[in-house]
Amino acid sequence: MRIRAIGNLLIVAATVVLSYGMQVSKPHYAELTAPIPIDGAMHDTVRARSFDVRLDRMVFARTLKTNQFGQERLLTTSGLWAVAATNLTATSTSTTVADGTWQGPTGLRYRQTERLSYRQDMPPHAVDPELERSGLFVFELPADQIRGASLLIAARQFGPLDAQARISLDAVPTGADGQPADVLPLYDLDAPAPPQGQTRQDQTRQGKT
Amino acid sequence: MFKTARSKFQTWITAGAGTIAALLVAGLMGAFGALPAHAPPQLPPDAAIDAGRWRVQPARAYVSRAKLYGVALKPGQKALVLEADLTNRTAQSDKAYFNVFKPDGIDLPDSTPMIALARDSTLTPELHPGMTERMAYVWPLAGNAAVPANLSFGVTAEIFKPRDNLYGTPGWFNSYRLGTVTMPVADLPESGS
Numbered sequence: 001m002r003i004r005a006i007g008n009l010l011i012v013a014a015t016v017v018l019s020y021g022m023q024v025s026k027p028h029y030a031e032l033t034a035p036i037p038i039d040g041a042m043h044d045t046v047r048a049r050s051f052d053v054r055l056d057r058m059v060f061a062r063t064l065k066t067n068q069f070g071q072e073r074l075l076t077t078s079g080l081w082a083v084a085a086t087n088l089t090a091t092s093t094s095t096t097v098a099d100g101t102w103q104g105p106t107g108l109r110y111r112q113t114e115r116l117s118y119r120q121d122m123p124p125h126a127v128d129p130e131l132e133r134s135g136l137f138v139f140e141l142p143a144d145q146i147r148g149a150s151l152l153i154a155a156r157q158f159g160p161l162d163a164q165a166r167i168s169l170d171a172v173p174t175g176a177d178g179q180p181a182d183v184l185p186l187y188d189l190d191a192p193a194p195p196q197g198q199t200r201q202d203q204t205r206q207g208k209t
Numbered sequence: 210m211f212k213t214a215r216s217k218f219q220t221w222i223t224a225g226a227g228t229i230a231a232l233l234v235a236g237l238m239g240a241f242g243a244l245p246a247h248a249p250p251q252l253p254p255d256a257a258i259d260a261g262r263w264r265v266q267p268a269r270a271y272v273s274r275a276k277l278y279g280v281a282l283k284p285g286q287k288a289l290v291l292e293a294d295l296t297n298r299t300a301q302s303d304k305a306y307f308n309v310f311k312p313d314g315i316d317l318p319d320s321t322p323m324i325a326l327a328r329d330s331t332l333t334p335e336l337h338p339g340m341t342e343r344m345a346y347v348w349p350l351a352g353n354a355a356v357p358a359n360l361s362f363g364v365t366a367e368i369f370k371p372r373d374n375l376y377g378t379p380g381w382f383n384s385y386r387l388g389t390v391t392m393p394v395a396d397l398p399e400s401g402s
Contacts, residue, residue: 030377073329078340079340108300108301109302110302111337114331115326141337
């Protein structure tokens with residue numbers, strides 16, 4: 001009789017512990033409906049649900065030069081400008097890719113800048129299947145957010161349960177102090193194509209994939 | 210001994226029942242809301258203020274009659290301008306800084322200010338975590354509005370909830386008045402910048 005009572009008590013205690021554990025470890029609603037990350041590296045084609053994206057080039061600069069309504073504008077920043085040059089394609093239907101976020105090593109999220117006015121190569125990028133299109137994502141960030149960061153690209157800003165390309169930026173060369181190896185004093189967004197060596201490298205990469 | 214203590218307690222309850230009931234009913238009906246509220250504290254104008262998701266440091270306030278930071282004024286209008294350094298204290302880019310400052314005791318035609326980045330006059334850009342930027346709050350005023358030499362600005366903050374009540378997502382809610390910061394207001398002549 002006594003053994004049976006102790007057994008019952010043990011079962012009750014175990015149930016309480018189990019229930020408490022389940023309550024504590026229950027994922028938040030925000031986690032349950034978060035975008036689904038698809039990991040990749042620089043120069044790899046990352047296949048998200050509605051689009052494919054390949055990060056070709058990262059440029060860091062202290063000042064950006066752009067043309068706005070025929071006027072030249074110089075954009076300064078208290079940190080650095082990071083310009084991500086990507087190659088985008090749609091998977092099955094024409095769509096848009098609108099959201100770019102820079103996630104720093106500690107998880108701080110820097111959304112793409114709003115200081116550049118509308119440009120052809122800025123988000124939202126209209127993409128079509130089988131047609132490659134180059135698109136820029138421009139960020140403003142402190143220099144200590146570059147090492148260990150990743151680039152998040154999604155079709156829209158609030159896309160619960162939609163795919164989000166998460167491109168690791170470990171390939172970006174940084175110095176001992178975490179600053180990127182080469183920071184341009186001025187980067188002209190309207191300057192023609194990147195240097196030849198870079199494009200040739202990209203083409204061979206493309207041939208491989 | 211217990212008997213006397215018990216009867217004493219009963220006497221207290223019986224005598225106080227009316228008072229307790231009156232307090233409860235008054236509380237339920239919201240009578241205590243009419244008590245004078247504590248005045249929000251005076252904040253130092255020369256130190257950074259942690260106001261919810263923003264760290265703010267007011268720099269200067271002035272009245273301008275010319276176009277500034279790309280904000281065009283209607284003819285006959287002038288503008289009250291408050292320049293402040295804003296730092297995003299949260300973990301993501303944000304632009305919810307519209308209600309941080311509000312001038313007290315001035316008749317504003319539109320209480321929502323135009324807010325420009327002092328760096329290059331971009332209107333209401335998102336500010337990024339940990340990157341301090343000088344922002345200019347511009348409130349258009351009627352041309353003949355009187356602006357006191359020392360003007361107090363109410364500072365509004367919000368509280369962080371790790372889980373909100375509806376979806377359990379983290380966010381900033383329940384804005385409250387953190388305090389008041391008083392700034393001298395310079396009056397710039399027509400040609401001033």
